[in-house]
């Protein structure tokens with residue numbers, strides 16, 4: 001019988017509790033992919049955001065830095081949090097959005113179950129812009145309630161220079177289901193991109209300073225409603241997407257995140273945990 005599943009020693013879900021217990025508390029980092037299940041226009045699947053962050057995490061643990069490996073540093077991918085907070089996309093079918101408190105409770109329950117056993121190095125790798133606010137608030141709360149400080153990286157933040165370099169669209173062209181996300185999809189799973197449905201859809205004039213763009217976000221924070229504020233769920237120009245751009249984005253994020261993981265592993269324990277009894 002052929003083997004249908006390949007075990008990975010870097011996937012939490014593949015390990016037995018005895019193996020997890022053997023991981024060195026000071027030398028193990030857990031990567032938690034977060035994202036969303038939400039509409040991504042007529043040309044991309046609804047799991048785009050969680051697929052991207054999970055694919056990055058999978059590539060990170062597969063290409064785990066050999067120097068760190070040699071020093072018994074371990075990187076473990078946690079099961080992803082599939083759903084995010086996407087109230088601004090609920091006007092379209094396909095979106096499954098969590099309430100803020102649901103997301104917060106989910107994150108708290110996951111992290112506290114792990115940190116209870118002495119683990120404290122984490123990195124959240126986020127694939128959905130709409131999670132940024134709740135992730136900041138929730139990790140702030142976890143820092144107080146559990147004493148664990150958890151950094152969050154929304155992957156596009158680490159590659160802003162690359163995005164500016166490869167972006168051909170005007171500002172507003174890299175927002176949602178856009179030049180960036182469609183390029184990533186063309187690189188990672190082109191069979192899921194409906195090329196006949198690619199249409200440019202820039203933020204409309206009612207939103208002068210709250211334009212969303214991964215290269216240069218507007219300075220005004222304002223809730224969007226994609227049913228109202230876009231034609232069919234897109235903010236950006238997916239017609240300029242290419243597989244080559246997707247490869248640069250993915251490889252750039254992989255490199256930057258790998259370095260980041262190294263620096264979190266080398267941080268002193270005292271910089272990541274708070275002993276609440278000290279004050």
Ligand SMILES: [Zn+2]
Nearest residue numbers: 048049177181
């Ligand atoms: Zn997205």
